Amino acid sequence: MDRRRVKESTVMEVGPDGVAIITIINPPVNSLSFDVLHSLKESFDQASQRDDVKAIVVTGAKGKFSGGFDISAFGGHQETKELQKPGFLSVEIITDTIEASRKPTVAAIDGLALGGGLELAMACSARLSTSNAQLGLPELQLGIIPGFGGTQRLPRLVGLSKALEMMLNSKPVKGREAFSLGLVDGVVSPDELLNTARQWTLDILNHRRPWVVSLYRNDKIEPLGEAREILKFARSRAQKEAPNLKHPLVCIDVIEEGIVSGPRAGLWKEAEASEELSHSDTSKSLIHIFFAKRGTSKVPGVTDIGLVPRHVKKVAIIGGGLMGSGIATALILSNYSVILKEVNEQLLDAGVKRIKSNLQNRVNEGEIAEENFEKAVSLLKGSLDYESLKDVDMVIEIGERTKSHDRIVGAHFFSLAHVTPLLEIVRTKQTSPQVIVDLLDISKKIKKTPVVIGNCTGFAVNRMFFPYTQAGLLLVERGADVYQIDEAITKFGMPMGPFRLADLVGFGVAVATGTQFIRNFPERTYKSMLIPLLQEDKRTGEATHKGFYLYDDKRKASVDPELKNFIEKARSISGVSIDPKLVKLQETDIIEMILFPVVNEACRILDEGIAVKADDLDISAVMGMGFPP
Structure with a gap:
């Protein structure tokens, strides 16, 4: 097998069957930096020129296709030559190199295909994914719009309404749903993904499967009058939900341009709008928040001294009122066993009912399956005495009686505790770093964003x-x-x-x-x-x-x-x-x-x-x- 590395960010291997596998390598999520994109172009150019290459598979290293464009590059990109020519990356590399390849190309998607990663995949002749792969265009949550052709190709693959929903809500879909929508052409197990993709490219080459250029599909786009009504409704909803934000409306305008004036015109409008929005205050703010959110779990002197979180399985909660029952719900939803302690039978029954009601609401909202409801309820036990708390790993709402002050830490949830995303972790001067590391780990498992703060009136918020x-x-x-x-x-x-x-x-x-x-x-x-x-x-x-x-x-x-x-x-x-x-x-x-x-x-x-x-x-x-x- 011939194996060539281009600029360290892609590897091309050509097998005896004549299929070149181009692998994106840019840990941890194979993001698409400028170097990676140029490397991809070089790989495609090589593959197109080589007589021994019949077809191409694009994939990502270590089970992740690509998490999208590297947003840490946004801050310093003003000087790069690419942006002196609007649309260079999108049109010249994604459209005029990858999608225009004279050899069929299949994207083999595992793990993540988000943002630019999905846009790259949509430019291929076909897409295969694993059932748990995540595919989406979340750019709007960063104050920008999809800039590598996503505004044009996604509506043509999944229909206008679904494409608008995925872009405006930054909502990814899993592999199986992507298949039912037509975003991917097949769902394959991780073990079989590459081999199936190789065969798929050869099937396209030999006319056993269709060779589809996503940009020019129109079978899922509604007639112009109907499309304009859908876009009008999307505009009014976007203005109602976020009256201060301009970029959702820009995204809708760009999609409309492609429908009215053709996809090529849409690509150029997308490229120009993307560059303008990437310099906006909104984008700078949202990117700041993106990185700030990631950084809350890094605490100097705590998370940088090599401590590993201890295994917490069972948690006791003292009091089943609105807050206590909400905390219990959040823990149960993440598979923790919970003991709810109350002072009498009446209060205990009320607390248990609240928790069951919270869980039932999650079933009604489709967040947990009906068959998992009983399993979730089985994780809850009620108690009227402290004896049953002797083997728990953590207790919430007690502490003045213990002599071990290094084990006391505040966990300030916000109402409703099982819904709101923030958790203030309040440390005293005696709280040990190990306890904070343990609670940071729990906050991640119950899907909260933790902020570690010191003790003062009102804490931080x-x-x-x-x-x-x-x-x-x-x-x-x-x-x-x-x-x-x-x-x-x-x-x-x-x-x-x-x-x-x-x-x-x-x-x-x-x-x-x-x-x-x-x-x-x-x-x-x-x-x-x-x-x-x-x-x-x-x-x-x-x-x-x-x-x-x-x-x-x-x-x-x-x-x-x-x-x-x-x-x-x-x-x-x-x-x-x-x-x-x-x-x-x-x-x-x-x-x-x-x-x-x-x-x-x-x-x-x-x-x-x-x-x-x-x-x-x-x-x-x-x-x-x-x-x-």
Whole structure:
């Protein structure tokens, strides 16, 4: 077998059957750097020129086809010659070299075929994959669009509606679904993948299978009028779901260009749009968040000293209320055995029912199979005494009785605990690195993003955002409008403004937590009388249908004209007067006056060493409070 290596990033082997196997080698996920792409082109050029090569198989080393373009290259790509010629990589390499090859090409996909990896595969004459391979175009979550022809080829392979769903939601599909959609032409076991792909290329060569050029397929694209209606619906939905984001609309425009003006025109529009978006603030921010999220599990002095996580199988949870049952659900969903400890039979039954209901909801949503429900429930045991906890590996919600303070660590989940993605791991000065490593491992298994922080009032998220509502109250008592503030903040990208959030959380919780911050940070807290006055009137937020807003039976919020009376009374008690400048605040002023105090508090948390790095606080804000990434 002839084996040639091109620039260390691809290897070409030509077998006695005349099939060249080109393997992408760029650990850990065979990402497509500029070097890899040029190396691929060289390999294809060689294969096309060699008389002993009849057909080509493209695959990736070590069970991964390709995880896509290396986004770490985005930051420094402005100077590269490729981008002085828009579309060079996409059109010249993917389309005019790989797809235009005079020899049939089959992509043999195992592991990952994401982003540029899938776009490369779609340019081949056919695709084979394993059943568990993941195929998708997740570029939009990085503020860019597919830039190697994905906007043109995916709709032609799976239809317009499914292609829009996969791109706009950054949602990959597994091999079996990819086959049913027509994205791949066959599903093969990993052991047989390469041999089957070799034979498939020869079958195409000998006209036993069709030779399909994806870019020019049109059998799955709807007639123009119908296609435009689908695109119109996608646009309105994208604007509703992410009103601040431009790139989903650009993606839809590029897809439409290919349908209206032909795929070649679509490719050039895609290339130009990709370059422009890769320089945008949105893309820079989302790429920052991507790397920051990956970095939260790296903690200096903890994860870099060679410790291995211990095996945790059984976890005890003290208390089965809303939070305890949510934590139990998250653990059970990841196959941990859970003992739920309660003080009496009635509370225990209620806790077990909550957990079963949470699991049933996951079945209803299709996240766990019906046949796995009983198995999940069997992992749960209830208990009324501490004796049953003697052989557990970890206990959640206890610690003051133990003398082993090196084993105590905080695990701060957010409600709903089995749904929200963030987990604050709170270490004391005595917590051992081993315990933190253990909890980092558990957080990964229960699909949470962990942030390791020190102990302080409110930990990271709640401490960062305590000025959020306080700044709002200060502005309102001095003349700003409650509803204008909430509207400006939601327009900025937060899930809800400070007053709608206070209603959702409930005033009881708001006052209890606010009191803690007033006690601990008296020099920078604002004591407003507005919430206590609302409480006196039996208004405690959304649960009572009255707070800063009025709520109907479906908990839909509406403006309350009576609110101004409470604000006026709060002003008179506090002895403050209206500031004319605050009555007519611009949106940008509102955003800065509400959120700059949050930024300042984050800086204090960092300065005090509560957080290890600024990136961790960015992730805490995004995943804990829904701050726009």
